[in-house]
Amino acid sequence: MLDENCIFCKIIKNEIPSFKFYEDKNFIAILDINPIKEGHTMIIPKEHCPDILDLEEPIHSELFKTAKKIGKILKKTFNSKRIGYAIEGFGVDHVHLHLVPIDKGYELNPCDSKNASKEELKETLEKIKKNIN
Ligand SMILES: [Zn+2]
Structure with missing residues (x-):
């Protein structure tokens, strides 16, 4: 079931645009518009x-x-040592798993997130798409 007031439900229904690069029966994967690091x-x-x-x-x-x-695609695309996982769900009240390409543990810090421009996000999306078979 979808919630009509939820921003992620609206993204899933394509009522709000997103930087989506993966979709299957149960999930979508989109870029965070306030990335901690490129590829978030x-x-x-x-x-x-x-x-x-x-x-x-x-x-x-x-x-x-x-x-x-998805993590394997991101690791290859951004040549990171690891992919950090984070789940907290205080920003949007709809489960979402953050995947962040990182080289050090302290890089997985939500306080480091900053707004990316549409151009930057488009560029990131193109890089990722090249590594999707
Ligand atoms: Zn929702």
């Missing part, structure tokens, strides 16, 4: 659910399978 992505389940602990199986485990697939 969010994987969002299509079902509206505020708390990760309330995500039904198999969606909960599928989220991590999808994260592995």
Whole structure:
């Protein structure tokens, strides 16, 4: 079920534009418009659910399978040592997993997020798309 007041539900229904580069039956992956680092992505389940602990199986485990697939693409694209995962959900009340290409643990810091321009985000999207088979 979707929530008509939720920004992520609107993105899923394509009512609001996003920088989306992946979609399957259960999830979308879009760029965070306030990235911590270039390539900062969010994987969002299509079902509206505020708390990760309330995500039904198999969606909960599928989220991590999808994260592995997307994470590998990001790691290759941005040549990072790791992909940091973060889930907190205080910004938008709809489960989303942040994937951030990082080289050091302290880089996974939401306080370092800054607004990216549409041009920067388009450029990032093109880089990622080149590594999607
Ligand atoms: Zn929602």
